[in-house]
Amino acid sequence: MLTASRTLVRRDLLLALRRRSDVATALLFFIIVASLFPLGIGAEPNLLRSIAPGVIWVAALLSSMLSLSRLFAGDHADGTLEQLLLGAAPLGVVVASKTLAHWLVSGLPLVLIAPLIALQYDVAADLYGVLALSLLLGTPILSIIGAIGAALTLGLRGGGVLLSLLILPLYVPVLILGAGAVEMAGAGLSPSGQLLLLGAMLIVAAVFAPWATAAALRISLE
């Protein structure tokens, strides 16, 4: 089972590296969206500092959602997905492995770039750690839950927009906890409650969501 998982992760990473532009566009989207807010709201430093956690988190959310349709679409198009369904590895493991690879390529870069955005918003230096940690815990949850949506909307016309409509309500708790953690830290309080909750959500999602995604994949591919 672990070999299957390792193979899948490596394969997906390799495929993603071959299509670097897909990955890069999601990242650029993250940066551009975050840059739009000051243009729309005004660049007053106190205002920017107060909205920064929310803006960065929303931008990460949207960027994550955009890249989700890639998760199964490629394998679905060339028939690999059906083979994986019929294969020996449990579908839950397959899903988890693909999601992990997806996060490494789409979510982790967001965690690494977020401090740059925080710089743009003149966020206080001691908040960078909390911000990065909240994203580190939160973006995998986004990928894991998002995979359910990607599996449900596989091959549908409405595609990306429908996926967003399905997934965004489920993203709300992650957004609230993630941005909330940074805001708590900004107010001088301890963010450990929110971060621990995020951690708990990550564990629960990682255990249960792949099962739902696998069921959704089977339904979509019948």
Add this chain to the structure above:
Amino acid sequence: MSEFFNMGGYAFYVWGSYGVTFALLAIEVVVLMKRKRETKT
């Protein structure tokens, strides 16, 4: 009676709520009845 309709000055809010609610429920029923009639044929 006019006092009842006035609802202490809040007529707009109270009747706006009750009115829209019953309008929406009525619309739902009408649409459903229409569908029922069409499936019977």
Add this chain to the structure above:
Amino acid sequence: MTTESIKWFWYSSPQTFFPLAGRIARICTVLAAVFGVAGLYTGLFVAPTDATQGEVYRVIFIHVPAAWMSMFLYVVMAFWAAVGLSFNTRLSFLMARALAPTGALFTFIALWTGSLWGKPTWGTWWVWDARLTSELILLFLYFGFIALQASIDERRRADRAGAVLAIVGVVNIPIIYYSVKWWNTLHQGASVSFSKAPSMATTMFIGMILMALCFWAYSIAVALTRVRCEIAEAG
């Protein structure tokens, strides 16, 4: 297979359920009318004027029952979705599909009346309190369910995909509610809360219960009629 289990699944066949649904729908229509009249009478005439909010609090007799219904119907929808996935009974999926529009409607009514209650009480047309915000997200969950089923042409896939979505949604509702509640306390600046509703005189409570029963009977009647239409259309 015992006689008991046969009886349970007797009504899971659309053909046998069809007349039963009609009977129940008719009864519930009458019940809805009776409860509705009783509830409206209690709410608009019997219940006293509130000391702090005046007459405008009477919106509560629509707002709260509608909110209760919106959440209850989603849970019932998810229940039928789970039954459908477990036993592969077509009728269960039809029930879930039939409940969604009515559930979404009550969610909208809860939001609309909440807004109209908020404006004179708190000064703004929209109040970002925990309950209203959770209702808004619930509306999106309903829309997602309806949109997903509408965008899949193949019936069986639509039923089952919607079912998975409904179950994932219902599991998330408590999480969403509590996170929104926490978010609301964090941003105490907007310290308005619908939990500061008038302390319940008994008549007010009875009025709300009667309206809730009215909406419940209405929902059953409408959903079962919709299921009958679905059965008839499927041919």
